[in-house]
Amino acid sequence: MTTPVPEADGGADVPRLSVKVGADGALAALGSPNADRLEGARSAEIAHKFLRGGATVVFNGSTSISGDMNVGGRGNRSSARASIGPTEYSDAYLDDYTSAYVQPDWYDEAFERLVHRKLLVVSGPTGTGRYTAALHLLRRVLKGAGPVRVRQLPVDICADPTWTPPMRECGYVVLDEQSSTPKRVRGSKPLASAEVLDDVWLTRARELLNKDGSFLVVVTGPPRGKLAMAAKRHEFVLENVTAPSPHEVFEARLRCSDLKAPGDVLRELRSTDIDALLRERPRPRFAVRAAAEILTAVGNREDLAAVVAGLRDPQEQVAEWFGDTVDPAEIAFAVATSVLEGCGYLTVSDGAADLHRKLAGKTAEPVTHMRRLLRSDHPWIELATGTGTGAVAGEIVRFRNADLRLTVLSHAWHELDGMRDAIQEWLRDMAGHSDVEVRARAATAAGFLARGDFQHALHTFLLQWAGSDLPEERHSAALALGVVGLNDEYVDRVWQLLGEFAEQSKRDEGLPLPQTAALAAGGLTGLASPLRALWLLRELLAADDWSLLEPAALSVARLVEDGADVRTVPTLRDWTDAHRRGDFAVKVLIAFVIAARPPKSGRTVRWPVLLRKSAQHYEDLPVLWARALCERRVRPLALDVLREWLRLAEHDHAAYDAVLDVLAGITDLGERESDDLLHQLELWAEDWRDPSHAAARAHDDLVEAEEALR
Numbered sequence: 001m002t003t004p005v006p007e008a009d010g011g012a013d014v015p016r017l018s019v020k021v022g023a024d025g026a027l028a029a030l031g032s033p034n035a036d037r038l039e040g041a042r043s044a045e046i047a048h049k050f051l052r053g054g055a056t057v058v059f060n061g062s063t064s065i066s067g068d069m070n071v072g073g074r075g076n077r078s079s080a081r082a083s084i085g086p087t088e089y090s091d092a093y094l095d096d097y098t099s100a101y102v103q104p105d106w107y108d109e110a111f112e113r114l115v116h117r118k119l120l121v122v123s124g125p126t127g128t129g130r131y132t133a134a135l136h137l138l139r140r141v142l143k144g145a146g147p148v149r150v151r152q153l154p155v156d157i158c159a160d161p162t163w164t165p166p167m168r169e170c171g172y173v174v175l176d177e178q179s180s181t182p183k184r185v186r187g188s189k190p191l192a193s194a195e196v197l198d199d200v201w202l203t204r205a206r207e208l209l210n211k212d213g214s215f216l217v218v219v220t221g222p223p224r225g226k227l228a229m230a231a232k233r234h235e236f237v238l239e240n241v242t243a244p245s246p247h248e249v250f251e252a253r254l255r256c257s258d259l260k261a262p263g264d265v266l267r268e269l270r271s272t273d274i275d276a277l278l279r280e281r282p283r284p285r286f287a288v289r290a291a292a293e294i295l296t297a298v299g300n301r302e303d304l305a306a307v308v309a310g311l312r313d314p315q316e317q318v319a320e321w322f323g324d325t326v327d328p329a330e331i332a333f334a335v336a337t338s339v340l341e342g343c344g345y346l347t348v349s350d351g352a353a354d355l356h357r358k359l360a361g362k363t364a365e366p367v368t369h370m371r372r373l374l375r376s377d378h379p380w381i382e383l384a385t386g387t388g389t390g391a392v393a394g395e396i397v398r399f400r401n402a403d404l405r406l407t408v409l410s411h412a413w414h415e416l417d418g419m420r421d422a423i424q425e426w427l428r429d430m431a432g433h434s435d436v437e438v439r440a441r442a443a444t445a446a447g448f449l450a451r452g453d454f455q456h457a458l459h460t461f462l463l464q465w466a467g468s469d470l471p472e473e474r475h476s477a478a479l480a481l482g483v484v485g486l487n488d489e490y491v492d493r494v495w496q497l498l499g500e501f502a503e504q505s506k507r508d509e510g511l512p513l514p515q516t517a518a519l520a521a522g523g524l525t526g527l528a529s530p531l532r533a534l535w536l537l538r539e540l541l542a543a544d545d546w547s548l549l550e551p552a553a554l555s556v557a558r559l560v561e562d563g564a565d566v567r568t569v570p571t572l573r574d575w576t577d578a579h580r581r582g583d584f585a586v587k588v589l590i591a592f593v594i595a596a597r598p599p600k601s602g603r604t605v606r607w608p609v610l611l612r613k614s615a616q617h618y619e620d621l622p623v624l625w626a627r628a629l630c631e632r633r634v635r636p637l638a639l640d641v642l643r644e645w646l647r648l649a650e651h652d653h654a655a656y657d658a659v660l661d662v663l664a665g666i667t668d669l670g671e672r673e674s675d676d677l678l679h680q681l682e683l684w685a686e687d688w689r690d691p692s693h694a695a696a697r698a699h700d701d702l703v704e705a706e707e708a709l710r
Contacts (some may be wrong), residue, residue: 100256124241139170195225255290429475443476447483478519505543517709522555530564622665
């Protein structure tokens with residue numbers, strides 16, 4: 001299917017570069033394209049690392065995990081937890097939940113309040129073990145008063161001013177899961193919750209419970225509504241409860257089991273990723289589940305390391321976290337990390353703050369303490385020390401489990417339907433960022449998301465980026481399209497699209513879409529299919545549009561540098577033969593010279609691929625060099641680059657031998673080529689400002705070789 005692209009008809013809605021570039025301007029712009037080459041190489045490196053960060057995951061069905069699941073036991077408790085009417089727990093159920101219970105720091109205070117007040121509201125975030133703590137507290141305060149009876153009551157009683165305890169000497173628990181994870185449909189009637197509890201209800205309930213010898217624990221989220229305003233809140237509400245150590249919960253479950261030697265199992269587990277797993281998923285309920293699976297594995301004599309690895313399920317972990325969280329700041333930090341992982345903390349936190357503003361709207365309060373969010377709400381994300389091998393060193397942000405990155409990004413894009421516009425706008429901001437580290441990650445993330453639904457991504461943001469008058473956005477579009485093109489399902493579609501972009505170069509000059517096509521030809525898709533890339537570049541270089549020279553030349557250099565030199569070098573020679581003189585040949589020769597220029601990083605100058613592999617191209621390189629030196633418009637640039645080759649050879653014997661072989665090949669082409677080269681070597685050798693000893697030596701060696709042949 002053909003994708004409509006902006007027509008080059010001069011209409012006001014057609015994006016174009018502000019200034020048309022002639023031959024002189026294009027040649028002048030190629031004075032030092034080293035920075036663009038380095039950025040291209042770094043972008044490709046970042047993209048490959050990004051895509052290796054985990055399995056490609058696209059969620060096709062929604063998953064919602066909410067509430068505060070158990071801290072203990074095996075089996076399915078959902079039927080009791082979801083009950084609408086009163087439910088009395090069996091002794092087996094209570095044993096399963098409260099055996100080997102690990103008391104958190106706040107437990108003693110909670111017990112004292114329950115003993116004296118008869119009514120306790122346990123307030124805190126989901127996943128802190130509040131429900132299990134409620135069962136353990138009730139069982140403890142009722143112990144010794146005959147059979148222990150604990151019942152679950154519906155949350156509706158919080159809105160009933162006439163409620164009375166249905167039984168004497170009984171423990172009651174109310175589970176307000178809605179208040180833990182408030183997700184209301186706009187316009188719907190709020191359900192009953194602990195938010196409606198006020199001083200009158202709390203005081204009356206306490207008196208009735210005291211009279212009946214009963215106790216009530218309400219499990220809820222952070223105080224809101226009337227409960228937050230109640231004057232006696234501090235008598236009944238225990239706020240900001242925290243979870244016990246997941247490691248302690250895990251070990252306690254093993255030690256209270258039927259294992260003959262739990263210590264031996266714990267020692268064996270030290271060689272696995274169990275510690276990292278429990279840090280990533282610190283909820284007590286998960287520690288209990290992990291212990292149960294380990295116990296089963298021990299009984300079946302399974303490999304414990306494999307069982308632990310299987311528990312690190314990124315899809316389950318991400319679905320659980322997104323199912324619970326409602327804070328845009330927390331979501332923003334997770335998504336920003338999924339895109340910018342490997343960047344420094346300040347870069348990620350700034351990006352998260354920008355995304356939060358887009359998610360929460362203009363009225364959102366400014367986000368502070370992103371580092372605190374990282375520590376308290378994202379145990380699966382860590383601050384680490386950079387290796388210093390890339391462009392980022394020092395304090396970096398990353399996921400503890402590498403597979404989480406793509407899973408988080410995919411879930412946010414495909415499952416959180418109200419977020420896509422904000423993420424899309426934010427990614428465009430990142431795609432135009434001045435830092436290549438940010439820009440490349442955003443572009444790769446965009447390409448990854450586009451692989452889930454290419455047609456949607458194409459018309460919502462890729463075409464806008466590709467047709468932008470900002471070079472950073474065009475670079476990002478090219479990289480994103482390269483990521484999409486790595487998918488077999490879309491590779492032909494991407495090449496068709498790039499061809500449609502290139503077609504506009506025949507209609508007018510200075511249009512951005514052909515420039516994006518030129519950049520993409522040397523990107524990930526071009527490197528995977530160098531023949532297709534070369535034919536696309538041929539069409540662009542043949543166009544009467546000199547603004548395409550620089551991006552096309554950079555793509556030729558990228559093809560050469562990333563292993564496609566075997567196909568590229570002979571093709572460049574073929575395109576510049578005697579029958580193809582003119583502007584096209586000039587552009588091709590310039591692209592060759594750019595590819596031959598030694599890459600520089602700071603003060604470090606590396607061998608270019610064409611010098612390092614000169615022996616493999618012994619027939620083509622001398623011809624291309626000679627043609628470049630003979631072409632008036634290419635010669636100045638060619639002389640500069642050849643001089644850089646000789647600088648590499650000044651103190652490197654291997655480099656000198658390689659350069660000399662190429663120079664000898666040039667002199668073998670004919671007397672004119674030989675005389676011109678020897679004369680130039682003499683000039684460099686006698687340059688009083690920067691004399692070249694390598695040029696003098698090469699001159700003498702070449703003359704001596706010629707004399708030996710006479």
